[in-house]
Amino acid sequence: MPLITIVYASQRRSLSLKREIAEAVTALTAQILRKDPKVTAVIVSEADAADWFAGGASLAEQGLASYWIxxxxxxxxxxxDEKAAYLAAVFDRMASLIGPLHPETYLHVDEVRGDAYGFGGLTQERRYVAASLGVPAHQREV
Known part of the structure; x- marks a missing residue:
């Protein structure tokens, strides 16, 4: 059920790149962090490499790519260990999609309290409690 926000800058361009990024990150999130892709939301935005500065110079000047996830x-x-494996796998996959990455490329796994986070109008805590009590899924959303 994660919400994933991705901003990237790259010299590579293609009509399908945003979809490829969303699919790759969703797949790695399911595989490594065990998150259900059916309830994973992804927002992908592109920044101009000339507007993204790392190490004192733009990515365009350096011929490198970067992302913030x-x-x-x-x-x-x-x-x-799962989070460390996830960061490494995403870094490798994103490099294959958007090009050589600047070392100042970031991914943040933000752990949010279950009673302060959810989707569909229900907190994760409420979903957990309902599931623990054996409430059928179709009755959890009351």
């Missing part, structure tokens, strides 16, 4: 998940649902 912010992933919101429920607190305590992933281990340190």
């Amino acid at each position: 912010d992933v919101h998940v429920s607190e305590g649902t992933n281990t340190k």
Whole structure:
């Protein structure tokens, strides 16, 4: 159920690049962080490499790409090792999609309290409690 926000800058251009990025990050999020892709939302935005500065120069000047990815998940649902593996896998996959990456490229797994985060009008905490009590899924949204 994560909400994933991706902003990237690259010299590479294609009509399908945003979709490829969304699909790749969704797949890695499912595989490594065990998040259901059916309830994963992804927002992908492109920034101009001439407007993205890292290490004192624009990415365009350096001929490099970069990204900022912010992933919101429920607190305590992933281990340190899973998050480390996720950061490494996303870095490798994004490099293959958008080009050589500047070392100042970021991904933040933001762990949010279950009682302060949710979707469809219900908190994750409420969904967890309902599931623990055996409430059928179709009755959880009351």
